[in-house]
Amino acid sequence: MRKEKEEALRILEALSAVDEELLARCEEQPEKKVIPLWKRGRLWAACLGLLAVGALSWNALRFAGVSKDSLYEATQDENAAIDQIALQTAPTERADGAGLTGAAQETGADTGEAEDAAPEEAGEAVTEGKEDLSVQSDQQERCGIDAQGREVTEEEVRNWMPLGARIPKNLPSGYVFESARIDEQERQATVCWSRGMDSIRITVSQVEEAAVDTVDIDKPETYDERLYEIPFAETVPAEYFEVFQDPVFDINDMTGDMGSVGLELVKSRVLPHEDAGDTDTPRGMFSVLYPDGSDSVLLRFNGRGTPEEIWNMIYSMVR
Amino acid sequence: MQDKQIIDLYWARDEQAITESQRSYGGYCHSIAFHILYDHEDADECVNDTWLRAWNAMPPGRPNRLALFLGTITRNLSLDRWKGKRAMKRGSGELTLALDELAECVPDKNSTEDAVEAAELERLLNEFLHTLPARDCNVFLRRYWYVEEYGEIAERYGMKLNTVKTSLFRTRGRLRTFLEKEGIVL
Incomplete structure (x- = not known):
């Protein structure tokens, strides 16, 4: 095989490790129908x-x-x-007035190889409004993926006791409510907030305390992402991997030492990942157990924010 | 059956996991394999091998997105098989074209530098992809991760064919510039 093709194959193979969220986005992108x-x-x-x-x-x-x-x-x-x-006739009509520039998109570029900016930009103007809708839809779908139950308002989910009381109120600055779901059968609620391309998803579930294993915070090798290199599947020891993927911290452990322990634990799970681009906000995932026998609550965090913001959000509920 | 339930079947070592995976994701995985191999028989074999790999990976794995987890396995298996076929000078398809395109992204060499490690290349590609607007990134991944044809991508996103080509042309140019700036040697 030609040398350049071999090297191109390296790029192709390296793409297998692309971030899941990017793949999921291109999987979930709604089909955009251009109405002539x-x-x-x-x-x-x-x-x-x-x-x-x-x-x-x-x-x-x-x-x-x-x-x-x-x-x-x-x-x-x-x-x-x-x-x-x-x-x-046409099944949908966009509300963004895209029809005015529809003719511009129809002309387009004649050759794929030309650096022809004007038609592309006209096309981009047409799709800009659609991408806004797509981003909103993408955020909602991101919030709603895997979430069960019926869709509710923020007020309804916060009033759904006792779990509603565990939903954080002090969201990081700039975050706004996106969507919420309640699953009465599973005794679980999921709430999503967004801030531009950043999002936070919180799931609160009623659990039996004895059924949840919390991590030993004195064993950072079982949860601290800073100790390992990506891909974690290859660097994290097999005996820790299951816990490492989804660690559960006991809130009583986190609130030790005036909350400084909790901040360190969040720092071990919410990391920048050196992603440059449309958002460089750190991201991560972990769970917190509020133990109370059969009325224990498990709070799962998945989203973006600085560790300080995230910890403040959680700690403010128990201070 | 939902992903969580299928994963639980793997964990329970219940062979129903394979059946459910085939039912839910067989078509999806076959599509990925076929785009690379352009041969239904080979694609079927890769899909079957995918279930075996998944069986061995779970436990301890518990993927967040089962579709992408299985799809990635299928992709890797398909690429390996494609390389084998290529060595025997068999087969053709879209992947050959995709490779010719990606060859444009290979940066000029500095012969004194060592080739980049795979993990570093993966990290840089992710970094690069995150710099792209959503649409350009999606089109790029549909072309070079899923190895879809231009027409399929255009139809999926409601774009003109030439707009897809232009997007890919520009993105490849950006990738080459990015890799050169990082001093990458492949």
Whole structure:
């Protein structure tokens, strides 16, 4: 094989280790249907035509002294006709006014090899609004993935006792509520907040204390990501790997020494990962047990923020 | 069946795990393998090998995203098989084209430097991908992770074919610049 192709193969193979979140994003990207201008035009023409017919009919009926009942029937017929035409034409219409630049996207670049900025930028203008929607949808899907139960408001999830009381209130600055779900059967609630491309997902579950193994905080080799290199599957000893992937800290251990222990534990799990790009916020995952016999609560954190922000969010609930 | 339940079956060493994996992700894995190997029989064999690898990996593994975990195994197996076929001068398909494209990203050499380690290259590629706008990153991964054809990518994202090509052309250029700036030798 040619040398350059061998080297290209190295790149291709190295892509197997791409971050899961990037793969998941391209897996979940909704299909973007470009509605050609001619289809949009047909829809508008149909609507205008119906409005014109409706207006003429209304005037004709009014002047002919038609009764209210027959007028109602006529209106129903018109509504049915409008529904029928809507079904036959474009299925969706973007609310971002993309139609104005739809023609620009239609022209596009003629050759794939040309560094032709104008059509690409026009195309980008068309898709910009769609990407905003896609980002929102992506964030919601990221929050909702694997989450069970029915969707609820923030107020509802916080009032769902007793688990609602364990949902943190002091979110890192800039985070806003995104979505929440309650699963009564599993006795679990999941809440998601976002801050641009950053997100935080908290799941609180009712558990039996004896069924949860918390880590021994004096054994950092079982949970501290700073001790190992990525890929963890190859560097973390097999006997610790299961715990390492999903460590559970006891809140009583974390609150030791005026909370400084907790901060260190969070620092061991929330790391920058040296990701440059649209967000360089540290990210991580861990769980916290609030032991109380059969009414214990397990809080699982998965998201982005500085360790100080994350710990402050959790510690503020127990201070 | 949900991912968590399938993973629990692996952990319980219940062979139903294989059946459920095939049911949920057989088509997905086959698609990945076929894009690389362009041969249904070879793709089927890679998919079957995927279940064996998954069986050996869980426990102790408990992947967050089972689809991506299985897909990555399939991809790696398919690439290995492709290399074997290539050595025997058999087969063709989209991967050959994808490799020709990626050859553009290979930075110029400084003969005094050692080739980068695999782990470092993986880290740098991730770093690079995170610098890309979402759309360009998605298109890049669909082309070089899933080895999808331009037309498939264009249809998936509602893009024109030439827009896909332009996006990939620019991204490859950026990748080459990035690798050269990092002083990478492959």
